[in-house]
Amino acid sequence: MIKKFLILFFLFCAVIPFPASAELELGGYYKNDIYLLFTRKGKGIAADVNKLKLQIDYQLLENAEIYFSPYYVFLAKTEEIPLLDVTDLDKVTFDRAYVKVAFPFADVTAGRQRVAWGTGYVFNPTDIFNPFALTFAVADEDRPGIDAVRANFPLGPLSRFEAILLTDNEFSSLNKSKKGFKGKTNIGMYDLSLSYVALGDEGFQFGFDTAGELLGLGVRAEAAIINENADEDYSSKAILGWNYTFENGIGIDMEYFYNGEGQRDKSKYDWSGLFAGKIYQLGTDYLFFGLNKLLDEITTVSLSFLWNMNDSGFIVYPAFSRNIFENVDLNLEALIAGGDSGSEYKPSDAEDPSGLLGSNTLYIKFKCSF
Amino acid sequence: MKYKFFIIALISCFLVAAVVMGTQALKLSGIDIIEQVDKNLTFSTAYFEAKMVIYIGDEAREKRMEMYSEGSEKGFAEFTYPARDKGVKYLRLGDQMWMYLPSVEKVIKIAGHMLRQSMMGSDYSYEDALESRKLLEKYNAHLKGEESLTVTQTKGGKEVKESRATYVVGLVAKVKEVTYYKRMLWVDKETFIPLKEELYAKSGKLLKISETETIEKFGDRFYPTKSVLKNLLRKDSRTEFIITKAQFDIKIPAGTFTQRNLTK
Numbered sequence: 001m002i003k004k005f006l007i008l009f010f011l012f013c014a015v016i017p018f019p020a021s022a023e024l025e026l027g028g029y030y031k032n033d034i035y036l037l038f039t040r041k042g043k044g045i046a047a048d049v050n051k052l053k054l055q056i057d058y059q060l061l062e063n064a065e066i067y068f069s070p071y072y073v074f075l076a077k078t079e080e081i082p083l084l085d086v087t088d089l090d091k092v093t094f095d096r097a098y099v100k101v102a103f104p105f106a107d108v109t110a111g112r113q114r115v116a117w118g119t120g121y122v123f124n125p126t127d128i129f130n131p132f133a134l135t136f137a138v139a140d141e142d143r144p145g146i147d148a149v150r151a152n153f154p155l156g157p158l159s160r161f162e163a164i165l166l167t168d169n170e171f172s173s174l175n176k177s178k179k180g181f182k183g184k185t186n187i188g189m190y191d192l193s194l195s196y197v198a199l200g201d202e203g204f205q206f207g208f209d210t211a212g213e214l215l216g217l218g219v220r221a222e223a224a225i226i227n228e229n230a231d232e233d234y235s236s237k238a239i240l241g242w243n244y245t246f247e248n249g250i251g252i253d254m255e256y257f258y259n260g261e262g263q264r265d266k267s268k269y270d271w272s273g274l275f276a277g278k279i280y281q282l283g284t285d286y287l288f289f290g291l292n293k294l295l296d297e298i299t300t301v302s303l304s305f306l307w308n309m310n311d312s313g314f315i316v317y318p319a320f321s322r323n324i325f326e327n328v329d330l331n332l333e334a335l336i337a338g339g340d341s342g343s344e345y346k347p348s349d350a351e352d353p354s355g356l357l358g359s360n361t362l363y364i365k366f367k368c369s370f
Numbered sequence: 371m372k373y374k375f376f377i378i379a380l381i382s383c384f385l386v387a388a389v390v391m392g393t394q395a396l397k398l399s400g401i402d403i404i405e406q407v408d409k410n411l412t413f414s415t416a417y418f419e420a421k422m423v424i425y426i427g428d429e430a431r432e433k434r435m436e437m438y439s440e441g442s443e444k445g446f447a448e449f450t451y452p453a454r455d456k457g458v459k460y461l462r463l464g465d466q467m468w469m470y471l472p473s474v475e476k477v478i479k480i481a482g483h484m485l486r487q488s489m490m491g492s493d494y495s496y497e498d499a500l501e502s503r504k505l506l507e508k509y510n511a512h513l514k515g516e517e518s519l520t521v522t523q524t525k526g527g528k529e530v531k532e533s534r535a536t537y538v539v540g541l542v543a544k545v546k547e548v549t550y551y552k553r554m555l556w557v558d559k560e561t562f563i564p565l566k567e568e569l570y571a572k573s574g575k576l577l578k579i580s581e582t583e584t585i586e587k588f589g590d591r592f593y594p595t596k597s598v599l600k601n602l603l604r605k606d607s608r609t610e611f612i613i614t615k616a617q618f619d620i621k622i623p624a625g626t627f628t629q630r631n632l633t634k
Binding site: 027029102107114116119143152154156157158160186189191211212213216217218219243244245246247248249251294296297298323326327329367369370 | 424426429431432452453454456463465466474475476479480481483484485486487488491492493571577603604605606607609625627628629630633634
């Protein structure tokens with residue numbers, strides 16, 4: 001799909017004379033992330049991930065823009081790491097490449113784009129297009145895009161209707177592609193959304209989310225009912241979260257996640273589904289607790305704790321972030337996994353022979369934006 | 371002779387009475403003063419280009435932005451500099467606020483006490499940015515006295531110390547929805563712009579001090595174009611807010627104050 005899009009784009013460039021007022025904006029960042037992994041089996045592995053990402057925004061017309069975001073990742077490591085999710089090493093990858101046209105009645109975006117649904121901070125049950133795990137520990141900007149056509153119809157300052165069609169299948173079999181609708185509005189002090197996604201194979205997902213204020217707390221809720229296909233039973237997922245900031249600037253955040261697809265008995269965990277990327281969590285009940293504090297205008301410290309309430313496995317994630325120069329950020333972070341053997345965050349060798357899951361990791365991250 | 375003396379004494383009494391009554395009539399109450407302040411600081415529509423310079427000890431970080439405002443209910447701001455913050459946008463409608471983060475491509479509602487958090491690392495909180503209603507709608511005003519205040523003013527690009535005659539006005543909240551329960555304002559007698567402001571919590575704790583360094587005249591309105599805010603809960607920090615371009619009572623493009631504009 002992306003190749004077709006690029007071919008179309010270059011043909012478009014060749015045929016359409018760009019107006020003199022066309023504006024080109026170039027930005028991006030270079031990231032250098034140093035990882036020190038201490039595997040469950042006691043092995044130490046060092047890795048240095050370098051990522052250069054360009055963000056090219058070409059305003060073709062007053063109401064039309066083309067946006068490209070190619071990136072290149074180079075990884076140096078002390079030994080082979082079976083990185084489960086990294087498929088973009090040593091090559092140029094486009095994680096955004098789309099055309100966006102603003103009509104008076106709608107914004108239409110076609111191409112590789114990010115679709116971020118939901119109000120949850122750590123978990124997003126309704127985010128079926130770009131599902132992501134451990135958002136507090138993994139840079140959200142690294143979330144890959146999806147190939148889709150999306151139209152956003154504004155229905156007022158705070159209301160809109162959104163329609164989306166994934167273009168991951170050939171045109172003749174688009175009925176197998178995910179397609180969805182979402183309506184969003186604001187009532188009182190609350191943002192409210194309802195969504196429906198047809199999953200193909202007669203599967204579907206109903207979703208709901210809200211964010212607002214209750215008794216001085218920032219509150220959020222999100223829920224989804226899923227039926228993967230006509231032969232399967234329904235399952236549900238939901239989050240309930242709140243945040244509060246004290247007068248001294250300390251922020252506190254909690255989020256409970258119910259995962260109806262998971263298991264409360266760890267002996268029934270679907271490890272193969274996890275390794276295959278079909279599911280993101282094994283258990284049913286999770287609790288996130290986070291603290292953050294701005295030490296000064298350029299320094300933030302935070303402590304995140306994620307607890308699988310079913311197997312007592314947990315992740316502790318302390319982080320220190322400082323803007324060391326105008327456009328350069330330094331992050332020092334650690335991911336410490338704990339729990340009984342066989343738990344989600346401390347699997348036994350039988351469940352994860354690589355010994356990588358349940359590793360403790362130190363991160364030193366530099367990011368230079370331009 | 372007797373009559374002449376009596377007439378002169380009578381005229382003198384009238385003159386003294388007239389002067390005293392005239393002075394009484396000219397003496398402004400706290401409400402009168404804050405009305406003038408509100409008149410200066412509120413507008414139907416406005417466009418600003420501004421920069422925030424955040425000082426942390428010897429270090430400084432500059433952020434630039436463009437802002438649109440309509441009345442006291444609507445606001446839209448987009449950060450244009452530096453690169454790491456470029457494209458961050460804020461929308462304010464009444465007492466609600468949303469933020470768009472380009473790095474995660476998501477609109478986030480800033481709700482509850484999250485509004486107390488620092489805005490873009492500055493001494494300003496989201497609550498400070500949200501605050502736009504007229505002071506008299508939220509506070510009772512009492513004139514505490516008059517003071518000569520020595521302030522640092524920026525004139526012609528140079529900083530000079532200057533003594534200004536001010537009214538000292540105390541404000542106490544009359545509604546619940548206020549960021550600061552109590553405020554003390556030193557209002558310039560000439561321009562009716564607060565030259566200094568102390569912001570207090572309900573407990574009486576002094577939270578922030580704001581000082582105005584530059585005032586410019588736009589038509590018949592005075593407006594502060596450079597001010598400094600110190601958050602006393604932080605050590606060794608201050609934020610300068612400098613308006614580099616201001617336009618009042620302009621036509622704002624349709625659709626500016628919408629969530630659609632956040633994601634454009």
